[in-house]
Amino acid sequence: MVFGLLxxxxxxxxxxxxxxxxxxxxxxxxxxLSQISDILTAGHIRPVIDKVFPFARAKDALGYLAKGKxxxxxxxxxx
Numbered sequence: 001m002v003f004g005l006l007x008x009x010x011x012x013x014x015x016x017x018x019x020x021x022x023x024x025x026x027x028x029x030x031x032x033l034s035q036i037s038d039i040l041t042a043g044h045i046r047p048v049i050d051k052v053f054p055f056a057r058a059k060d061a062l063g064y065l066a067k068g069k070x071x072x073x074x075x076x077x078x079x
Contacts, residue, residue, distance in 0.1 A: 007021065007023060047072070047073050048071065048072030048073065049072050049073050049075060050070045050071050050072035050073060050074055051064060051070070051074050051075070052074075052075045052077055053074070053075065053076050053077065054076075054077055055076055055077060055078055057076075058076045061074055061075075061076050
């Protein structure tokens with residue numbers, strides 16, 4: 001309920017665009033992550049990557065996300 005109240009603006013914006021927004025809690029599971037890794041490696045699914053930032057520009061990456069215009073994943077590269 002708390003997240004619903006905090007997400008009112010996002011939910012309204014989603015409704016205006018004809019899409020549904022929901023908040024989901026997940027628990028990391030090593031087995032599932034391994035399966036996802038296998039699917040990605042096999043090329044069955046491809047993530048949409050919008051932009052890659054070096055670690056030194058992590059703050060810029062957060063600023064970019066805050067603009068709300070990312071069309072895919074925004075990555076902060078550690079190495």
